[in-house]
Amino acid sequence: MSETASISTGIAQRYAAAVYDLAKETKKVKAIETDLEGLSAALTESEDFRNLIHSPIYSRDEQANAVSALAKKMKLSPMMGNTLALMAQKRRLFVLPQLVKTLRDLIAADKGEITAEVTSAKALTKTQSDKLAKSLKATTGKTVTLQTTVDETLIGGLVVKVGSKMIDTSIRSKLNSLQNAMKEVG
Numbered sequence: 001m002s003e004t005a006s007i008s009t010g011i012a013q014r015y016a017a018a019v020y021d022l023a024k025e026t027k028k029v030k031a032i033e034t035d036l037e038g039l040s041a042a043l044t045e046s047e048d049f050r051n052l053i054h055s056p057i058y059s060r061d062e063q064a065n066a067v068s069a070l071a072k073k074m075k076l077s078p079m080m081g082n083t084l085a086l087m088a089q090k091r092r093l094f095v096l097p098q099l100v101k102t103l104r105d106l107i108a109a110d111k112g113e114i115t116a117e118v119t120s121a122k123a124l125t126k127t128q129s130d131k132l133a134k135s136l137k138a139t140t141g142k143t144v145t146l147q148t149t150v151d152e153t154l155i156g157g158l159v160v161k162v163g164s165k166m167i168d169t170s171i172r173s174k175l176n177s178l179q180n181a182m183k184e185v186g
Contacts, residue, residue, distance in 0.1 A: 012098030064088040
């Protein structure tokens with residue numbers, strides 16, 4: 001992990017811990033979960049929003065005003081709106097993607113859930129997703145939420161990441177292993 005990524009993660013973890021502790025204390029965890037869905041969608045869909053949080057050309061006040069307007073428009077909880085305003089004032093909005101991920105992880109851990117990132121060559125059917133979730137639950141002992149993506153370059157099979165563990169059963173991986181083995185022989 002690079003030094004900047006490490007610093008960003010540390011900042012995000014401190015903000016996330018503070019927001020989560022406050023939300024839990026005031027019984028507003030459900031509202032924060034709803035806010036995270038909206039923020040995650042905004043980060044994914046809006047290039048303007050990503051530019052706002054990452055670009056140094058915007059002043060603190062411009063970022064704070066924009067974030068306040070967005071919080072109202074997105075109907076974010078006052079706690080999340082205030083957190084974003086504070087982050088804008090401290091020039092910390094660039095850690096928002098890590099904050100969203102860290103907060104989700106904290107909430108899931110408290111509920112006894114984990115998220116598995118699943119990459120497949122084709123979209124998984126409902127039955128396949130259910131079987132995979134059930135299998136991962138048996139392995140981990142926790143309720144598993146699947147975050148699926150499609151990558152056709154895998155050719156076939158799956159890549160499953162749960163925490164720090166990764167299981168790669170893709171054909172691309174097997175072909176790469178075979179290619180490396182053949183290089184060693186020649």
